[in-house]
Amino acid sequence: MNFNVIIIGGGAAGISAALWCDELNLTSLLLEAQNELGGQLLRVYNAIKNHLGIEAESGRELRDRFLKQTENYNFTIRLEAKVSEVDSENKTVSLINGEKISATAIIIATGVRRRKLNVEGEEIFKDKGILESGKRDQHLVKNKNVLVVGGGDAAFENALILAETARKVTLVHRRKDFRARKEFIEKVQGNPKIDVLSETILTKIIGANRVEAAALKSLKTSRINVLPIDAILIRIGVEPNTEILRGKLDLDENGYVKINSRCETSVKGVFAVGDVANPISPTVSSAVGMGATAAKAIFAELNPQQSL
Ligand SMILES: Cc1cc2nc3c(=O)[nH]c(=O)nc-3n(C[C@H](O)[C@H](O)[C@H](O)COP(=O)(O)OP(=O)(O)OC[C@H]3O[C@@H](n4cnc5c(N)ncnc54)[C@H](O)[C@@H]3O)c2cc1C
Incomplete structure (x- = not known):
């Protein structure tokens, strides 16, 4: 199947981008490395009270509400589909199993991960005294x-x-x-x-x-x-999931993707949304808003004659 848009990363930003692609009649494929959608929300154990319109007792509950809402939308989701390479010029992504998929545009929504100390014992004592939250x-x-x-x-x-x-x-x-x-x-x-x-x-x-x-x-x-x-x-901060983008588009000195106000990167047709683009406020609200912005920008590029 051919898709208008490939979205890499199934956190709040990627899910919002997929919803908005369907809203605008753009076909999209959402690729998520893990075995479920949600990204960081799955690690939020406190209540989220500051996302306008929804209060949730945990990130997982908010994620569940997002998924319930997207049942009414049509986009393709692939879980355990980790992208290992991005050919930004040709809008082609490679998965770790070697499969290559192309589209007209790419939205990067790969988020951030917790920074590690890289000290002896950090890996082996996971869940054996090293706490998650x-x-x-x-x-x-x-x-x-x-x-x-x-x-x-x-x-x-x-x-x-x-x-x-x-x-x-x-x-x-x-x-x-x-x-x-x-x-x-x-x-x-x-x-x-x-x-x-x-x-x-x-x-x-x-x-x-x-x-x-x-x-x-x-x-x-x-x-x-x-x-x-x-x-x-x-808890020593976070770092962006942008290893696959090095040398493919412009990153800032900390490895975050540089974007303009349309969420477009230095490569035409490649967009970045959510925490990976270092928003001033790395929040669910920013992530979902940026997902909508990128989808609308892609729609406008593909349909220059239609005003939104
Ligand atoms: C403890 C905690 C509390 C928080 N509290 C709040 C709050 O109260 N209010 C609020 O608004 N925000 C809060 N946030 C922040 C909010 O959760 C994030 O801003 C938001 O979830 C970011 O979404 P995202 O989609 O940009 O990125 P992420 O959620 O990081 O999602 C990125 C996704 O991309 C996937 N991915 C990465 N690399 C690849 C690859 N190569 N191929 C395929 N998939 C890939 C990842 O597996 C992940 O699922 C909190 C965060 C934390 C950690």
Whole structure:
């Protein structure tokens, strides 16, 4: 089957782009690497109250509402369809199984992923003491010692959530200053259960079968201290899923896709929407709005005689 548009990534931005393509009678193929649609929403365990028109108890609930709504629309979805290569000039994508698919236009909606520390133990202790979410895993750390790594809102907010049940929370950050908002910093500093260690890095996660201790290095003294802990939460920001785009279109210095106000990239006919394009507000609202913008821009290009 030939498609007008290939959409890479099935998070909020990609789903919205697919809905809007059908609204505009553009045929589209939505390719998602995972085995279900939703992207980051599947990792949001807190309530989402700030998306206009819908309040949801979790990201998954919001995703379910998106899917229910799209039942009335016609587009093709392929799950477990990871794109390994993008030929932006020829509007052709390759999947990891070697299959190649072409269209008239491409919309990139590959989002962002959590940044990793890349320290020893980070992979092997996944689900063995390395936490996925403060909110989701709060009950697992009852009366335990927890380490939180990071200096932004996510690290501070999660330290506060975990401190509600944990015995002790130690927050480590490599810099002297924190990026988190003042309100979170003040609450953390005033919480007797939370210790803050700045200019300190986690160098190794230690344990036999699960997390038992963390090696922490002071950047001021270079001294390494082994701290006994039961669980770790790492929140050191996100990075864009743009490896497949390197050298294919313009990226900014942090690897995000550069776009104009029509969500068009440096290559004609290739668009980028949602978090991967580094919006000022990386939110569900921006993602769905950008999905609509790209679909409308493609429609306008293909139908220059019709006004929208
Ligand atoms: C803990 C947390 C709380 C949040 N709270 C809120 C909130 O309260 N309100 C709000 O508005 N926003 C919130 N957000 C932000 C919001 O979830 C995101 O801005 C939004 O979901 C981004 O959607 P996206 O489609 O751009 O990207 P993503 O959701 O990242 O989706 C990208 C998709 O692309 C897929 N993909 C990547 N590479 C490939 C490839 N090569 N081939 C095929 N598929 C690929 C991924 O698997 C993923 O499914 C929160 C985020 C988090 C993590």
